[in-house]
Amino acid sequence: MPIITTDTLAIAYTDTGPRDGQPVLLIHGWPDDASTWDSVLPALHAAGLRTIVPTLRGFGETRFVDADSPRTGNSAVLAMDMIALMDALDIDRFMIAGHDWGSNTAEALAVGWPDRVERLAMLATPPRLGGMPTPPFAQAQRQWYHWFMATARGAQAVRDDRTGFAHIHWENWAPPGWFDEATFQRVARAFDNPDWVDVTLHSYRARWDEADPDPRSQWLEDKVKATATLSLPAIYIQGAVDGVNPPSASKAVPGKFAGPFAFIELAGVGHFPQRENPNAVARHLIQLFTGNPADLSDTIDRSLLMSKTKPFLAGAAAIAVIAAAAIGVAVTADGRRFVNFPRWTDDAPISVAEVMKDGSLKAYPDAKWNSWRNARASELPVGDYFVCVQSIVPDGHGNLWVLDPGAPGNEKILEGAPKLVKIDLATNRVTKVIKVPLDVALQGTYLNDI
Template sequence: MPTVETEDLSLHYEETGTPTGDVVLLLHGWPDDASTWDGVAPTLAMAGFRVIVPTLRGFGQSVFRTAEAPRTGNSAIHAMDMIELLDALGVEAAAVIGHDWGSNIAEALAVGWPDRITRITMLATPPRLGGMPTPPFHQAQRYWYHWFMATERGAEAVRADPHGFAHIHWENWAPTGWFDEATFARVARSWDNPDWVDVTLHSYRSRWDNAEPDPRSVWLEDRIKATKSLSLPTLFTNGDVDGVTAQDSFDKVPAKFTGPFEMIGLAGVGHFPQRENPQAVAELALAFVTGQRP
């Protein structure tokens, strides 16, 4: 399994497609792993792209190199990991497609390295440009797990049963019956990484100021908060029955983009579009990276 050595990590990734082709970086979310792109990556690879699919810090085979490295998980530090990956692989520029955490990592990459990120697709999770205001009560209710992890008892419960904690989100975030238990069990092995819980807790606590972001990434977190909009070509895709993000939260997305932009809702799809309807997402991804949309 290929890895690159970053400042913090032995970072695992998979690569398919044409080595000399334009690069597409596929970023998974939470609670998920890199196999979420199994129904999308082959379409891009067969079209001649160089497709790079990393495993995020704290997941699967991406492990911290030292005991001293901070087990942080804010979006900006993930973005910095991805730049280290691209540097190690000799990639100067890439299109980025991200889901959930990966969506906000794609946004962070576009803010921090606008000369290297050619276009982004964000799946399911809205941008955080301009900062994260306290959500209205109906969205705060959907974010119950954020507030749960902000408490010590909640953190203890997640440590005691990380698979159970993840399973309830798979059940609640998309229509009943969208996954089988064998698939969940395979993906759940990625959360047996000894640092998965710490990275998870830090990710959610830091976004609401219950924990400080990784100090090395403060400059980028500040830049994301100061950036009101992006002008690079962007595609935003969401399911119309997403169980974690209320539909009115998606209404605010178009105002965050001033360049070529398209927003596409998928009927009958919840929070995991690339798993629930991989054919539709693969077709959209291919149209996007070939410049056919937006």
Template sequence: MRQAMVKAGVLEVAVELHGPADGPPVILLHGFPDDARAWDGVAPALAAAGRFVVVPYLRGYGPTRFLDAATPRSGQQAALGADLLALMDAMRIGRALLAGYDWGGRAACVVSALWPERVAGLVSANGYNIQDIAGSIRPAPAEQEQRYWYQWYLHTDRGAAGLAADRDGFCRLLWRSWSPGWRFTDAEYARTAESFRNPDFVDVSVHSYRHRHRAAPGDPALEGIEARLAARPKITISCVVLHGAEDGVDPPSNSIGSEARFSGLFRREVIPGAGHFLPREAPQPWVVSLLGLGIS
């Protein structure tokens, strides 16, 4: 594994690189609250199969930094998609397989929907991850609203202060409740918790959960992308949707009907015994799906 810092768009992105630089590229994108360690069971296997694997730290995580102090610390979906596209441009990756879950799955879905010519195939946890911000006023069933307690908490100044004061307690609770069958060790959590010390982690996280529910304005520079996403564009490239059967925040029932948002080849698989942190808990379905999609 090699490490690099890549200036891409508004960021200097920390990336971990595996496999031959001339191999077919695969980009693996982590979620909230997580980091590049999510893919430790996936990246080496893909590299051994000859793939060039890129694992970035998203904005607000790990060593990744904003280039300009004046850039809004946005966590909106358009920002995540723009970051991914900028990284591909900066690394001169014309076309790649994309895989992601949670925030990373959203970035992958945004690029797949808006720039399909750049995507050879997609593996997305939990389905179509592009947010319906205009429709966010509609309440979900009570059980789902309860699962989203952390989002409503971060809408308040108290919640933002709580995350800032106790990042470990907050994020560790999400790990336990979102993947109830996963027995991660203290050392495993501590390795990733270092990424939550990023100076922008709290601001980016809070903005992400406020913006998606129309409680915070977006970055004006990203209005064009958000306008395109508001149309809820279909994803036309080949896709595999993976969903943990024991996901404690986004249960498998939420991705039933995902195929309606995809017009290319589509497969959905529910992974028994796994929760929300799916690449960590069940890396093999990701490896199989990505190698099965291939690249041309």
């Protein structure tokens, strides 16, 4: 891994992707390392983005230049490390995504160098703009390790078993089974850095005023506390089942951003979104970094749950021939079987289908209603086609009802697309379309069931 030497550090980093691409700084968190972005990078490069991925002070191959330098780890001094790296690379303006420690480091960069940071993605750790209030008891319980490290005996326990200390957070902060031991052990090598414990202890003690921030960074710490909001285009990515910073801890996040902003919740994801669902993270980062900021909108992304959905079986024939996963299954009183495929990730070739006796799928009620595609979004009237079908329900009176939230990709609801469609099972024809206006189907919500 290349090394760049600044006044303070010898920083290990990678600089990959198109050399003429817009630069994106990707900052890892704790307890993690720079490999956390590995599964996200290919998509960013394919989108034309150049990526700079540093290893933070105290981790991996990054080392202090001076043996007498204080082993500090407050977010403002980490931000100063990052700006020194970008200066050394001769990169003036850039975009940032940061996870955990990297999230608050990215925030500090946006506060300290607003003329250089163009767009911002924060993952899994809320901003500290305006200062950090004492958390409510439930959140303080989740952050037990903060208080543990503030004690002499807790600090010694971390020194005695840094790997075990990190491992328990990987176990507790995301759903069971999300990682394999081989991956963790590879990452844990980064914690063998001789300064990892000291930097870690200082980082957590400083945020609760149990230690002073690095003196060189005091100006930036003060500026973050004095800043109420940021106005640059930004997104916040929240794991719906984050074990340390759950959605309840992020309720105030949208109010910290005065410009274009999206709050993105990833269903089934814990504290490590870029490791747990890298495809979704890459997709949302690309939208932020290459798209129109005006198109940013709050989203609930269910793609991880979709990827785990098992294909519905009809007799011995599997419907797995359909690339998208069926999320809805309905059986009528006379035994007819129907499935639906929402456009949560890729385009679905069929939105609603009847399962025939041989296990094949037949577009229902006809091919026309199932012919809407993402690529033709501007060509077809969304009110006359299935856009993103969430639910199908037979009513016991000879009808199949189809609920279409009209939000392909779990993103922006298309105007005119949300609807409830009634199909006569005897004639296989649509007999009623009940449109749901946008003052009912609000942006950021999702019609889920009938």
